[in-house]
Amino acid sequence: MFYVIGLGLCDEKDITVRGLEAVRKCSRIYLEAYTSILLVDKEKLESFYGKPIITAYRETVETESDEILRNAKEEDVALLVVGDPFGATTHTDMLLRARELGVPTTVIHNASIMNAVGACGLQLYNFGQTVSLPFYTDSWKPDSWYDRVVENVEKGMHTLVLLDIKVREQSEENMARGRKIYEPPRYMNPVTAVSQILESEIIRAASASSEEPKIHGYLKPESTLAIALSRVGSPDKQRIVCGTLQQLSELTEDDFGEPLFSLVIVGKRLHELEVQYSEAWAVDKAEWARVAKEVYGARLDS
Amino acid sequence: MFYVIGLGLCDEKDITVRGLEAVRKCSRIYLEAYTSILLVDKEKLESFYGKPIITAYRETVETESDEILRNAKEEDVALLVVGDPFGATTHTDMLLRARELGVPTTVIHNASIMNAVGACGLQLYNFGQTVSLPFYTDSWKPDSWYDRVVENVEKGMHTLVLLDIKVREQSEENMARGRKIYEPPRYMNPVTAVSQILESEIIRAASASSEEPKIHGYLKPESTLAIALSRVGSPDKQRIVCGTLQQLSELTEDDFGEPLFSLVIVGKRLHELEVQYSEAWAVDKAEWARVAKEVYGARLDS
Numbered sequence: 064m065f066y067v068i069g070l071g072l073c074d075e076k077d078i079t080v081r082g083l084e085a086v087r088k089c090s091r092i093y094l095e096a097y098t099s100i101l102l103v104d105k106e107k108l109e110s111f112y113g114k115p116i117i118t119a120y121r122e123t124v125e126t127e128s129d130e131i132l133r134n135a136k137e138e139d140v141a142l143l144v145v146g147d148p149f150g151a152t153t154h155t156d157m158l159l160r161a162r163e164l165g166v167p168t169t170v171i172h173n174a175s176i177m178n179a180v181g182a183c184g185l186q187l188y189n190f191g192q193t194v195s196l197p198f199y200t201d202s203w204k205p206d207s208w209y210d211r212v213v214e215n216v217e218k219g220m221h222t223l224v225l226l227d228i229k230v231r232e233q234s235e236e237n238m239a240r241g242r243k244i245y246e247p248p249r250y251m252n253p254v255t256a257v258s259q260i261l262e263s264e265i266i267r268a269a270s271a272s273s274e275e276p277k278i279h280g281y282l283k284p285e286s287t288l289a290i291a292l293s294r295v296g297s298p299d300k301q302r303i304v305c306g307t308l309q310q311l312s313e314l315t316e317d318d319f320g321e322p323l324f325s326l327v328i329v330g331k332r333l334h335e336l337e338v339q340y341s342e343a344w345a346v347d348k349a350e351w352a353r354v355a356k357e358v359y360g361a362r363l364d365s
Numbered sequence: 366m367f368y369v370i371g372l373g374l375c376d377e378k379d380i381t382v383r384g385l386e387a388v389r390k391c392s393r394i395y396l397e398a399y400t401s402i403l404l405v406d407k408e409k410l411e412s413f414y415g416k417p418i419i420t421a422y423r424e425t426v427e428t429e430s431d432e433i434l435r436n437a438k439e440e441d442v443a444l445l446v447v448g449d450p451f452g453a454t455t456h457t458d459m460l461l462r463a464r465e466l467g468v469p470t471t472v473i474h475n476a477s478i479m480n481a482v483g484a485c486g487l488q489l490y491n492f493g494q495t496v497s498l499p500f501y502t503d504s505w506k507p508d509s510w511y512d513r514v515v516e517n518v519e520k521g522m523h524t525l526v527l528l529d530i531k532v533r534e535q536s537e538e539n540m541a542r543g544r545k546i547y548e549p550p551r552y553m554n555p556v557t558a559v560s561q562i563l564e565s566e567i568i569r570a571a572s573a574s575s576e577e578p579k580i581h582g583y584l585k586p587e588s589t590l591a592i593a594l595s596r597v598g599s600p601d602k603q604r605i606v607c608g609t610l611q612q613l614s615e616l617t618e619d620d621f622g623e624p625l626f627s628l629v630i631v632g633k634r635l636h637e638l639e640v641q642y643s644e645a646w647a648v649d650k651a652e653w654a655r656v657a658k659e660v661y662g663a664r665l666d667s
Contacts, residue, residue, distance in 0.1 A: 076381065076383040079475070080378040081600070083382060108634060118607075147483065149483025151481070152488065155638060169600060170598075171379070172373065172484075172597075173475070173476050174371065174474035174475050174476055176478050177479065177480040178479040178480040181449065181450075181451025181452070184453065186451075187451060187499075188494060188495035192490060192491055192520070192522050193492075194490070195490075209519035214520045218493075220493065220494050225490075295663055296473075296474045298471060335387075336454060336457060337463075340457055343464065345585050
């Protein structure tokens with residue numbers, strides 16, 4: 064049996080009882096270690112499971128899927144995945160490959176940011192499509208995410224913005240010399256995310272013409288509400304901060320807690336209960352309520 | 366401490382290790398029993414936790430929240446919730462109330478249909494807003510969900526359709542006489558769901574005029590792909606069936622497995638990997654691939 068097991072959000076205790084029982088009977092256990100990051104060391108997982116774990120980097124999962132699946136018709140093999148197993152296309156690929164090989168598969172679900180984002184107080188059914196915000200460089204600022212956000216904004220939906228992480232990056236020099244030396248992991252902080260969003264907003268606005276008036280003005284700094292989340296689901300380190308994009312852009316990295324981060328751009332279909340719940344984390348509660356009421360049209364009593 | 370603990374999708378083993386540890390130290394444990402249904406008896410949960418459980422119906426949670434929160438500054442009290450704690454607004458209400466009373470709270474996340482729907486092979490980030498399909502009656506066919514689906518369809522997004530459940534319903538007679546006798550629970554089957562969807566499609570089409578050409582034709586039976594899911598996450602009872610709405614409408618209730626059910630209306634932004642993965646459950650594989658290619662424009666090799 065080939066198990067793909069979601070580990071949930073934070074540490075070794077976020078696995079489900081069903082998942083833990085499956086792991087403990089597996090003869091080989093791989094930990095997928097590039098589409099997301101668990102906030103706990105591999106050693107801690109190993110001691111909790113009482114089993115050794117093989118770290119599977121992108122190159123392993125994508126090129127050595129048959130090695131992972133080796134003998135899985137007879138043995139129990141597990142691929143552990145941060146969040147839920149269907150959070151990344153690579154795991155779907157692996158399950159397809161197992162199906163081709165006639166290996167039976169079991170998926171064990173868990174929380175992922177795709178549903179745990181509800182912690183910010185916005186209702187999940189009002190979220191539209193999810194976007195990923197990549198790190199910009201001086202010469203490369205891919206902003207196709209902006210079009211997706213506009214589609215959501217036009218219909219009043221909230222947008223979950225997944226912030227880039229860079230794991231096992233090689234410097235240009237090391238890559239040129241073929242040295243497998245990797246840079247320390249980088250996690251996009253909400254400060255960078257908001258700054259990139261506002262940069263793209265300015266670029267879009269500048270390129271707007273009378274024929275295409277619609278391509279700018281969707282994410283105005285003073286009138287767009289956003290919520291930054293860090294370490295969602297952590298019993299002691301979860302932090303949520305919300306305000307207008309302008310307000311968030313004036314904070315420092317330390318204000319947002321520790322990685323991993325995500326960001327929500329609040330859509331216009333905003334219920335008063337959502338405003339009230341998230342208000343607890345507002346940079347400025349009065350301004351949060353004012354924009355929610357005057358710009359978003361939320362029916363607040365006060 | 367007031368804990369709101371997600372139980373996940375199916376049975377007693379879907380709780381997380383963190384959740385289980387919390388439950389076991391609580392002095393009062395409530396099981397929320399109306400926004401969704403766990404596929405296991407309360408007794409089985411009690412024996413697994415080694416603790417008695419109080420079933421909390423809608424009237425309890427909404428009117429007696431202060432009883433649930435009684436003494437929760439000193440004691441540990443848990444509200445157990447099927448899926449993830451933020452799946453229903455009632456739990457947000459309870460957390461707000463706890464906050465007002467100065468009771469510290471901890472939320473323990475888990476899988477819910479909102480992320481586990483990825484099991485059907487469609488990528489979660491391509492889902493738009495989620496809709497709920499209520500049971501129609503002869504005189505009441507509320508179809509505001511149709512407008513939400515159209516918003517998703519226009520942008521190529523997939524739509525998760527949550528199918529109605531009726532728990533603790535009273536017959537008109539019993540209600541009139543004030544008798545607290547409840548009908549057996551009802552779960553909407555995909556057969557009913559598809560039939561209601563096609564009914565609304567016809568009503569919308571009939572009411573269409575040249576001024577409003579857009580309000581119909583979004584969910585044509587022969588060219589709209591859909592995926593029905595039952596018991597997602599169950600190790601042995603999960604069933605997925607997919608095809609055009611027309612094909613699904615020709616099946617019987619038994620073809621879809623056991624409750625709970627949900628349905629996905631497939632959006633046009635459909636990747637070949639998604640088609641390939643879900644094809645395994647198609648009523649007719651060739652037709653599934655043909656519609657995906659010719660109507661949806663998925664780039665399939667064959």
